[in-house]
Amino acid sequence: MTAAPSPSFDRITELTTDQLRARLPEALQIYVTAMNYPPATAQQRAPMWSAHMLRAGWRCIGAFNDHDELVGLGYGYLGAPGQWWHEQVRRGLLSSGGDAEAWLDEYFELTELHVYPGSQGVGLGEEILRRLLAGAQGSKVLLSTPEGPTRAWRLYRRVGFGDVLRNYRFTGDPRPFAVLGRSLPLEPR
Numbered sequence: 789m790t791a792a793p794s795p796s797f798d799r800i801t802e803l804t805t806d807q808l809r810a811r812l813p814e815a816l817q818i819y820v821t822a823m824n825y826p827p828a829t830a831q832q833r834a835p836m837w838s839a840h841m842l843r844a845g846w847r848c849i850g851a852f853n854d855h856d857e858l859v860g861l862g863y864g865y866l867g868a869p870g871q872w873w874h875e876q877v878r879r880g881l882l883s884s885g886g887d888a889e890a891w892l893d894e895y896f897e898l899t900e901l902h903v904y905p906g907s908q909g910v911g912l913g914e915e916i917l918r919r920l921l922a923g924a925q926g927s928k929v930l931l932s933t934p935e936g937p938t939r940a941w942r943l944y945r946r947v948g949f950g951d952v953l954r955n956y957r958f959t960g961d962p963r964p965f966a967v968l969g970r971s972l973p974l975e976p977r
């Protein structure tokens with residue numbers, strides 16, 4: 789069986805903090821469109837994304853079309869005690885009998901992964917994810933995603949993510965989420 793070719797996009801590349809800052813309105817537009825959130829969410833999220841850029845191990849991959857427009861991005865950083873998401877996941881693991889010490893030690897938190905809807909369905913999300921994780925620090929990767937079935941779920945399962953928490957309620961969000969994880973590095977396709 790031959791491996792599927794990588795999707796051909798004009799440019800898929802690592803972005804520095806300065807490069808993402810310069811593209812932040814575009815990036816947040818992809819985020820609210822892909823997640824189907826109200827437009828005002830973009831402005832609310834801007835300070836949070838900017839703060840994330842300063843965290844240890846932060847790494848971002850962006851994908852551009854031939855008009856040099858950002859059409860997809862993924863970023864994450866090293867999770868650490870005291871961070872909101874880390875403490876939420878710890879609470880969930882402790883109350884469900886999960887192994888908080890093992891999962892929450894030396895992990896890369898995949899914080900955001902979004903592809904503009906018009907560019908979805910050709911493998912771009914997987915390519916961004918693979919490139920992001922190929923250079924990520926940490927011995928494992930964790931993420932949270934709304935309970936499926938969604939395209940995101942198919943992607944995460946395809947690259948080997950397993951269940952860490954299911955139907956988990958983060959504080960302030962009524963939707964059930966899954967926390968998924970796996971060891972690093974990923975196997976090649």
Ligand SMILES: CC(C)(COP(=O)(O)OP(=O)(O)OC[C@H]1O[C@@H](n2cnc3c(N)ncnc32)[C@H](O)[C@@H]1OP(=O)(O)O)[C@@H](O)C(=O)NCCC(=O)NCCS
Pocket residue numbers: 792793794795822823901902903904907908909910911912913914915931932933934938939940941942943
């Ligand atoms: C999740 C998301 C980032 C995935 O990006 P994507 O580019 O759509 O997804 P993939 O890279 O998995 O590719 C999608 C499809 O292309 C197919 N594909 C994969 N490689 C391919 C290739 N080389 N050539 C052609 N098609 C390919 C895959 O089989 C996949 O099919 P499926 O979705 O029917 O299973 C994107 O769908 C998205 O932004 N969703 C909304 C936001 C969201 O949920 N983000 C995650 C929050 S945790």
